[in-house]
Amino acid sequence: MSTPAVLERRVSSDAPAATRDLAATLATVAKPGDLICLWGELGAGKTQFAKGFGAGLGVTDTITSPSFILMAEYAGRLPLFHIDLYRLADAGDALAGGLIDERQADGVTLVEWPDRMGELLPAARLDVTIDGTGDEPRTIGFRAGDASLARYLEAIP
Numbered sequence: 001m002s003t004p005a006v007l008e009r010r011v012s013s014d015a016p017a018a019t020r021d022l023a024a025t026l027a028t029v030a031k032p033g034d035l036i037c038l039w040g041e042l043g044a045g046k047t048q049f050a051k052g053f054g055a056g057l058g059v060t061d062t063i064t065s066p067s068f069i070l071m072a073e074y075a076g077r078l079p080l081f082h083i084d085l086y087r088l089a090d091a092g093d094a095l096a097g098g099l100i101d102e103r104q105a106d107g108v109t110l111v112e113w114p115d116r117m118g119e120l121l122p123a124a125r126l127d128v129t130i131d132g133t134g135d136e137p138r139t140i141g142f143r144a145g146d147a148s149l150a151r152y153l154e155a156i157p
Contacts (some may be wrong), residue, residue: 007144009153018051019045019130022109022140022156027056029151030078030108035122037114040130045138046112049128053110065112079107080091085116126152 034097036053038046047065054063057076064072065084074080114121124146132138144150 007150008142009156010139010141011156012137013045013140016045016048019048019138019140023049023052024056025054025157026152026155026156027108029155030057032078032107033105034108034149035052035125036110037121037125037127037128038110038112038130039114041133043133044130045132046130049130049140050110050112051109053082056084057108081107081109083111085110085113092102120131124149130136 011022013022030053040046047063050065051063053063054074054076057074057075057078057080059080061074063074063082064079066091070085071081071083074082085157090099111117114127116124122145126149127141127143127145129141130138131141142153142156144153
């Protein structure tokens with residue numbers, strides 16, 4: 001009888017650079033259509049994770065929080081769609097604003113504040129939960145909502 005794959009992991013990060021390095025490593029296993037949801041309070045390091053992930057995809061543009069523009073698209077090995085739903089009330093706003101569309105099937109989508117998606121948030125996603133703020137170390141949890149995303153957990157050093 002085989003043991004089911006572990007679909008959760010937790011790691012520590014003692015600095016923003018360590019969070020970026022971890023995310024860059026994870027980007028090496030990214031595939032088209034992947035959805036990664038970034039959970040954490042303001043200042044937890046969600047955008048630092050996005051910067052590192054983008055670097056791992058070969059993005060050369062500066063990645064910033066898309067809080068006011070809602071979505072930024074970057075060219076890399078795969079297109080990177082960085083969405084920030086903080087200013088939206090619910091999933092209806094995201095859909096009406098065209099933030100979720102068929103283009104994302106060709107790249108990787110990182111979503112900050114994914115709770116705004118509510119029931120429209122698909123189960124087949126990688127949840128990245130960053131606990132901690134300020135200068136304190138972060139605990140970063142990873143949960144693969146689908147066995148196909150376990151490759152991210154296996155890539156964690």
